[in-house]
Amino acid sequence: MAEPSPASASSDSSTLSWKKRRLPTVASLRRAALQGKGEESGAPATVAGWLAGRRSSGRLLFLNFRDGSGFAQVVVFRKAVSSEAFEAARHCPLESAVEIRGAAFAEPRAPGGMELRATDFRVIHAAEPYPITPKEHGASFLLDRRHLWLRSRRQHALLRIRDEVLFAFREYLRDQGFICGDTPIFTPNACEGTTTLFETQYFDRHAYLSQSGQLYNEAIAMSVGRTYCLGPTFRAEKSKTRRHLIEFWMLEPEVAFAELGEIVELAEGLICHAVDRVLTNRAAELATLDRDPERLRRIQPPFPRITYDQAAARLAEKGTDFTLGDDFGAPDETALTEGMDRPLVVTHFPAAIKAFYMEPAPGRPDRVLGMDILAPEGYGEIVGGGQRIHDHDLLRERVREHGLPEEAFGWYLDLRRFGSVPHSGFGLGIERFVAWMSGISHLREAIPFPRTLYRLSP
Ligand code: 4AD
Ligand code: MG
Numbered sequence: 001m002a003e004p005s006p007a008s009a010s011s012d013s014s015t016l017s018w019k020k021r022r023l024p025t026v027a028s029l030r031r032a033a034l035q036g037k038g039e040e041s042g043a044p045a046t047v048a049g050w051l052a053g054r055r056s057s058g059r060l061l062f063l064n065f066r067d068g069s070g071f072a073q074v075v076v077f078r079k080a081v082s083s084e085a086f087e088a089a090r091h092c093p094l095e096s097a098v099e100i101r102g103a104a105f106a107e108p109r110a111p112g113g114m115e116l117r118a119t120d121f122r123v124i125h126a127a128e129p130y131p132i133t134p135k136e137h138g139a140s141f142l143l144d145r146r147h148l149w150l151r152s153r154r155q156h157a158l159l160r161i162r163d164e165v166l167f168a169f170r171e172y173l174r175d176q177g178f179i180c181g182d183t184p185i186f187t188p189n190a191c192e193g194t195t196t197l198f199e200t201q202y203f204d205r206h207a208y209l210s211q212s213g214q215l216y217n218e219a220i221a222m223s224v225g226r227t228y229c230l231g232p233t234f235r236a237e238k239s240k241t242r243r244h245l246i247e248f249w250m251l252e253p254e255v256a257f258a259e260l261g262e263i264v265e266l267a268e269g270l271i272c273h274a275v276d277r278v279l280t281n282r283a284a285e286l287a288t289l290d291r292d293p294e295r296l297r298r299i300q301p302p303f304p305r306i307t308y309d310q311a312a313a314r315l316a317e318k319g320t321d322f323t324l325g326d327d328f329g330a331p332d333e334t335a336l337t338e339g340m341d342r343p344l345v346v347t348h349f350p351a352a353i354k355a356f357y358m359e360p361a362p363g364r365p366d367r368v369l370g371m372d373i374l375a376p377e378g379y380g381e382i383v384g385g386g387q388r389i390h391d392h393d394l395l396r397e398r399v400r401e402h403g404l405p406e407e408a409f410g411w412y413l414d415l416r417r418f419g420s421v422p423h424s425g426f427g428l429g430i431e432r433f434v435a436w437m438s439g440i441s442h443l444r445e446a447i448p449f450p451r452t453l454y455r456l457s458p
Contacts, residue, residue, distance in 0.1 A: 042103030183213030385426020
């Protein structure tokens, strides 16, 4: 622990305002100040938070203050506060917890249009020297200190955009008659192939961490019709790219009686709703991240749809070294969406490169009713899904062909024995979506504590 600063030593903590009542926030003060006319009429208020930055020019200190709801410029004028408060504001280390009394005024020159003029400043907890300084730090330095890095203005914005996206997805699905059914993380089955399974001990048995909630969603859909799950999924992918995480969150809707076209439309509506919510409610955060909102405004339905074979032909025209029959790599996805302002829907993939459960295309048994949605600007696949096999015997054949243990899939095959109907669904990768909305280049900043090939801490 650092030595307490003179101010915290002298202040009786029981008199600190944050202990007594709910304080106004930077966000609420900004709203009030911006609604006023900007005349010198700010009502006195106390806020509690952290000292995020400081500049001084003689008798004036400009503090960057963060209280969780946002950041505010605080001006401490030597003559407006006690000398003890001025010294505390001038010297207390960055990231100290502080309480500031003052009045908020509209100030066009201040970031966010509001400025808090201090009349008192107190230290709640003096920080030790803060390791993250305004100079440029490398990614690994920052990731080692992810627990502190989250406090930066940029990470604050990303956390809020992620929250907005998750809320918008839930809101949209609820409006469309979906209910959230949760799916297990410990599973005995592989959903997306056996090469990326995380095996773990389950008492005296082996279990896997879930790659996808889909198989369980299919069971829930046969009960409630329209369901979704939203949670962490795990892939032991040895690929070290900016688009892969080992633990990532997925939103997975599943719809009984729906065919491929219907869930493409569902995905389109869902994506556009979330884009709209981010634009409406997170404009300030987009500005913090230098994300041009015009790019997001152009994401409108309908999204163009092409088949895998058309996509392959397009890649051949572009002269990429893609081979027909292969899955698209990141460079292929980027080439396919080049110059596009909205996502591209690709359907009818070769059965050989897709999961065992995909419904064959009518009249084209070598193609399946799968769909991927590729985001523009190089973000690549954000959605993967399709129509599921609903015929019992065909599904059992596929389980065998894929070398999957039939015992573990008994319950899944059961769904095709009792009132089986065509059904479809998809998975949307939350971090890929958030990265795209935010315009960031690497998925690791789209989740508070990223798990990547070489990183398990903090
Ligand atoms: O295409 P995927 O593997 O599809 C499924 O898991 C289906 N069972 C989902 C379903 O139909 N219910 O994954 C879906 C999405 C991808 O489009 C991508 O956005 C994301 O999940 N994703 C990843 N995100 C980050 N890191 C990874 N390693 C990811 N793998 C997939
Ligand atoms: Mg996929």
